[in-house]
Amino acid sequence: MSADVQQATVKVRTVLLPADERPAPAGPISSSITYGWRALLKIKHIPEQLFDVTIFPVMMTVMFSTIFGGALAGDISGYIQWLIPGVFVQTLVMITMYTGITLNRDISKGVFDRFRSLPVWRPSQLVGALLGDQVRYTIAGVIILAVGFLMGFRPAGGFAGVAVSFVLLLVFSFCLSWVWTMVALIMRTEQAAMGVSMFILMPLTFVSNIFVDPRTMPDWLQAFVDVNPVSVIVGSMRDMMSGVYDAGSIGLVLVYCAVLVAIFGPISMFIYNRKN
Template sequence: MSTVATKETEDHSFTAPRAEDLAALLVAGDRPLRPSALSASLTFGWRAMLKIKHVPEQLFDVTAFPVMMVLMYTYLFGGALAGSVDAYIQFLLPGILVMSVVMITMYTGVAINTDIDKGVFDRFRTLPIWRPAPMVGYLLGDVVRYFIASVVMLTVGVVIGYRPGGGATGILLGIALLMLFSFSFSWIWTMFGLMLRTEKSVMGVSMMVIFPLTFLSNVFVDPRTMPGWLQAFVNNSPVTHLATAVRELMAGNWPAADIAWSLGWSAAFVLVFGAVTMRLYNRK
């Protein structure tokens, strides 16, 4: 019996491969090229879109929420502020479009914080890719969500009486400027998503920042009706510059100063908060 066991052991014995054979196997083919910064960012952007596919409830904030905002503020304030809904919607819609999309950006920080808590980012950091790619991919995926929200709100606005004087060109220019600003503004929330420990804290801090910034603007009324000290803040708010630029572009005008301010604010957000975000990401 021992002879049989010995024979079976010999039949199933394992011979360790030689180091030369392993080396030849590992270097036999060409190593794949490292993905470019754009390719890696787009891949992570596609990942963000796939998350929406598997959890479609994430589209609630870019569909139902914008519709609610347009209808509520138009019919609530229209008669009191402009005399009629038709008159007020011409002023309100571009502003409420800016306000809604800018408010939606804060969910970026919540999503990043959730992924960090699950340990996904630990894997991302080990990949041989452009280091900011996961962050940029998140924001690129969210730009698609911002675009969906813009289309939904403009569709509702047109149905209830909004008529953009700039036509399709003015609308596209206004949306393009809004998308660029929102992409840049989202870097603030990526910083909070990395800095704070829970998604509830990210949401709470984001609300404290976003509500004063969006409501203290010219979204609802002309700042000339406000007290002087408040006008000074409102007239220099990035949301005010953006809302004015989008409003004028959709009306068929070219507000060069407000466009320049919006682009300047966008660049500042990326340079300042993008740098802080990447520093936190590299050290976390």
């Protein structure tokens, strides 16, 4: 390249992008929100992604209440008061699994290889994807509550109890999603990621207090149920929807959330930074 051409190139660059007017790099919050918006745009262009948060909640609520209601509580209306907080948690916890599956799909297509070359806060690519999924969780939760109200669910804690418990569950779902993020980064295919996720989710959701009172279980099984984080969040939500705010129960949920992020967040980023 000749000296004249080099000088012209430098001059054009100076005119188009002066050094003192260069945009500041995106910060952690703005970059995370941008990636979260990307996740929402994917739903807009592929609306069938909402199948799991629209049909699945209705199916779970109606199916379990009608199948187990008469056998466990004598009637559906009585059982629905116990079931809705539990199936609320079960549905959102199950949906968090698809966060990892979607992430695995993006990685396999090479999308995240391009993201990692951008001058942004590195965790924002994962945090943004998890934030975008909060919208999906919210949609699923609203549908469950609507179906529950139609079937006779009447929480004694009123709107305040439902709203506070909903927010707590969204926080827990966000933190739990880091587990599936790690799984997605380790597994090489979507099928493998789904298989491992289901293997973990099945005992967490079914060996819990979602469907039945743990006091009817063997002592050795009750010990697992009592420390199961899903049981802890279900118990806390039942209390709040009944108008009881137990600081110890809520605090334990937040401790579980902090532990999940503290363990699986750094592991996910370590794997992500070194993934080819």
